Amino acid sequence: MTRPDWLLIxxxxxxxxxxxxxxxxxxxxxxxLVIYTPESGRQQHDLHEDRLIKVAGVLGESVVEVRNGHTxxxxxxxxxxxxxxxxxxxxxGHITACLPNRVSIQLAGDMQRFDAINF
Amino acid sequence: xxxxxxxxxxxxxWLAALAIAIHIMESSLPSPVPGIKPGLSNVITIIVLIxxxxxxxxxxxxxxxxxxSIILGTFLSPTFIMSLTGAVCSMIVLYAGTRLxxxxxxxxxxxxxxxxxHMAGQFTVAYYLFIPHPALLHxxxxxxxxxxxxxxxxxxxxxxxxNGLNGDGNECSTQ
Numbered sequence: 001m002t003r004p005d006w007l008l009i010x011x012x013x014x015x016x017x018x019x020x021x022x023x024x025x026x027x028x029x030x031x032x033l034v035i036y037t038p039e040s041g042r043q044q045h046d047l048h049e050d051r052l053i054k055v056a057g058v059l060g061e062s063v064v065e066v067r068n069g070h071t072x073x074x075x076x077x078x079x080x081x082x083x084x085x086x087x088x089x090x091x092x093g094h095i096t097a098c099l100p101n102r103v104s105i106q107l108a109g110d111m112q113r114f115d116a117i118n119f
Numbered sequence: 120x121x122x123x124x125x126x127x128x129x130x131x132x133w134l135a136a137l138a139i140a141i142h143i144m145e146s147s148l149p150s151p152v153p154g155i156k157p158g159l160s161n162v163i164t165i166i167v168l169i170x171x172x173x174x175x176x177x178x179x180x181x182x183x184x185x186x187x188s189i190i191l192g193t194f195l196s197p198t199f200i201m202s203l204t205g206a207v208c209s210m211i212v213l214y215a216g217t218r219l220x221x222x223x224x225x226x227x228x229x230x231x232x233x234x235x236x237h238m239a240g241q242f243t244v245a246y247y248l249f250i251p252h253p254a255l256l257h258x259x260x261x262x263x264x265x266x267x268x269x270x271x272x273x274x275x276x277x278x279x280x281x282n283g284l285n286g287d288g289n290e291c292s293t294q
Binding site: 001002003004005008009012013016019020023024036095097104106 | 219221222223224225227228231232235252254256257259260263264267271274278
């Protein structure tokens with residue numbers, strides 16, 4: 001192995017922790033709900049009030065339910081309904097995506113214990 | 120009209136066939152995370168880069184992606200676009216790598232460069248074209264780590280193969 005080989009590997013190894021640090025932050029309570037839709041992109045909603053949020057996706061309307069600071073897809077126009085079956089999101093970092101309808105919901109907070117949780 | 124082919128064309132075709140075979144064998148390996156695979160056909164690209172130069176390596180790389188995708192049935196699918204982006208990015212970076220003054224990179228350095236460029240290029244396309252969601256970014260560090268590990272691994276394999284070729288005193292002969 002030549003010297004540039006070693007140098008390249010060492011530099012990459014040095015940069016790796018920085019990438020982890022930057023993209024993998026640590027966590028806590030969910031403070032708000034983030035909904036991504038194909039039309040309006042990222043939208044932030046608070047979790048204080050229990051309600052149903054209707055959003056437009058590619059296939060039709062998805063309904064996002066907010067209750068007790070938790071959230072879920074309660075209605076979706078997609079064929080598989082995987083988004084609905086994945087159930088309630090309870091912690092900051094929890095995320096569910098409805099790929100056919102191109103809508104996703106995520107619980108987020110300034111302090112996140114997990115970056116993303118999926119089942 | 121008969122197209123005249125040169126020995127060099129034949130050599131590139133043989134090596135491309137080898138790369139395609141490795142590519143296809145590898146596609147049947149299960150992967151824990153989408154996007155992570157050893158990239159062993161990279162070994163052929165790097166050997167060709169060192170023995171025959173960048174042009175031949177670029178041909179083999181592009182032919183591998185085209186023929187490999189046609190055989191696997193992924194031609195013009197997202198998989199193909201990702202694969203092509205990866206190949207193009209690694210070839211661009213490898214070109215820059217060959218221009219390095221001084222001792223220059225050995226097989227391991229080239230392999231790591233190619234793997235990192237491949238992964239970074241693919242990830243960028245995946246993020247901007249297919250899944251523009253911030254959650255995807257969480258995967259990036261893992262993918263780059265895998266790229267580094269597999270880059271070093273296939274670099275060491277390349278080194279062994281090149282040493283073997285040098286030891287026999289053979290050219291990359293296809294005749």
